[in-house]
Amino acid sequence: MTRPYRIVTAAPLTPTQRASLERHQAELVASAQLARRFDFVTNRSMRLVAVGAVLVIVLVAVGASRVAGHLSRQLSRPLDELVGWTGLIRSGRAIPPHADRRGAPEFEVLRSGMRTMATELESGRRRALEAERAEAFRESARRFAHELKNPLTPIRFAVDRLRRGAPEELRDTVEVLAEEATRLEVMAKSFAQFGRLPDGAAADIDVAELVTRVSRSTIPDRLALDLRCDDGLPLITGYHEPLVRAVTNVLINAADACPTRGDITVRVTGQQAAAPAGPNSSANADTNWVVISVRDTGCGIAPDTLARIFDPYVTTKPGGTGLGLAIARQTLQAHRGTMDVESEPGRGTTMTMRLPVTAS
Numbered sequence: 007m008t009r010p011y012r013i014v015t016a017a018p019l020t021p022t023q024r025a026s027l028e029r030h031q032a033e034l035v036a037s038a039q040l041a042r043r044f045d046f047v048t049n050r051s052m053r054l055v056a057v058g059a060v061l062v063i064v065l066v067a068v069g070a071s072r073v074a075g076h077l078s079r080q081l082s083r084p085l086d087e088l089v090g091w092t093g094l095i096r097s098g099r100a101i102p103p104h105a106d107r108r109g110a111p112e113f114e115v116l117r118s119g120m121r122t123m124a125t126e127l128e129s130g131r132r133r134a135l136e137a138e139r140a141e142a143f144r145e146s147a148r149r150f151a152h153e154l155k156n157p158l159t160p161i162r163f164a165v166d167r168l169r170r171g172a173p174e175e176l177r178d179t180v181e182v183l184a185e186e187a188t189r190l191e192v193m194a195k196s197f198a199q200f201g202r203l204p205d206g207a208a209a210d211i212d213v214a215e216l217v218t219r220v221s222r223s224t225i226p227d228r229l230a231l232d233l234r235c236d237d238g239l240p241l242i243t244g245y246h247e248p249l250v251r252a253v254t255n256v257l258i259n260a261a262d263a264c265p266t267r268g269d270i271t272v273r274v275t276g277q278q279a280a281a282p283a284g285p286n287s288s289a290n291a292d293t294n295w296v297v298i299s300v301r302d303t304g305c306g307i308a309p310d311t312l313a314r315i316f317d318p319y320v321t322t323k324p325g326g327t328g329l330g331l332a333i334a335r336q337t338l339q340a341h342r343g344t345m346d347v348e349s350e351p352g353r354g355t356t357m358t359m360r361l362p363v364t365a366s
Contacts, residue, residue, distance in 0.1 A: 088116060095124050098131065155194050161187050196329045204245035204340050211244050213296045213361060214274045217253055221272050224257040229264055235274040240363045242296055244341045249361075252337040255330035256300050256357050263304025263355060271301040277360070295343075298359040306351035315347055334359070 091101050101124050165187055168180045214235035225231045260270050277295040307315060316335045321328035331345075338345045342362050349355040 204248040210241040252334035260302035273299040301356040307349040
């Protein structure tokens with residue numbers, strides 16, 4: 007008990023004053039106890055708070071590290087995959103057909119875009135390679151035709167003189183020379199046709215009228231010709247004589263596939279759709295088409311030959327140059343059209359030529 011408190015308690019006080027003094031003393035004692043308790047708790051809680059803060063920081067650091075690692079894997083693996091794809095595209099190899107859907111959705115968009123790009127690049131490579139091969143074939147054909155034509159004129163004149171003055175026992179020999187000279191002349195013309203693209207001014211062409219005229223003059227009487235053309239077909243803009251030669255070559259092949267008898271079905275129709283996708287198609291997807299279809303019931307084409315049917319110098323006919331279908335395809339490509347073939351050995355072949363109406 008403190009000295010001031012003893013002095014106060016020793017003083018003469020009324021009962022009310024003494025009761026107030028005792029209450030005040032009790033409150034002071036309670037406040038002192040609370041202060042000591044707060045001191046005690048504060049000293050120990052600060053340690054706990056410090057330890058808790060350290061634990062929280064450690065947990066946050068560990069969590070952040072794991073999240074960062076996960077995000078890093080989510081980014082690095084798809085990026086490594088896409089980097090690998092760029093190497094495949096650069097070397098001309100195919101992208102894997104299926105891939106794990108790793109990473110954010112944006113990576114799937116990138117994968118889809120790279121697949122589309124790879125497909126377009128491969129298509130471009132094929133078109134460029136085919137264009138180079140075609141140009142090489144055309145240059146070779148031009149040179150061959152030129153070298154072949156040079157001796158043909160004197161040979162033809164010499165054969166004509168022999169015909170007039172050769173004795174009877176040499177007439178068969180002279181006729182053989184004349185036939186071989188004619189065959190060489192036809193071959194030279196074929197090479198010359200393949201060696202050049204259509205030139206001159208383009209004109210409007212009625213494809214139905216062209217196909218009708220060529221079909222009736224080319225298909226022999228021994229074969230049944232079924233010719234049908236849609237009414238009201240639009241005119242195309244193109245080169246008349248090269249198209250005549252292209253259709254003629256296709257019809258001759260169809261007739262030769264039926265050596266004794268058979269049916270030739272020719273259809274000329276309109277089509278409003280995209281041309282078949284592939285390296286040979288370069289026309290706009292919204293173009294209207296005039297479609298020429300020629301089907302025969304002949305022997306058909308073997309699968310190994312079918313894959314090379316449009317290549318120059320590929321032929322199954324004795325004495326053939328292998329340029330008929332190559333010239334026809336070249337002509338269709340010059341008109342921004344396409345040419346396709348379907349065949350089944352023993353059942354026949356169908357040649358389909360598509361010409362865009364906006365071919366100019």
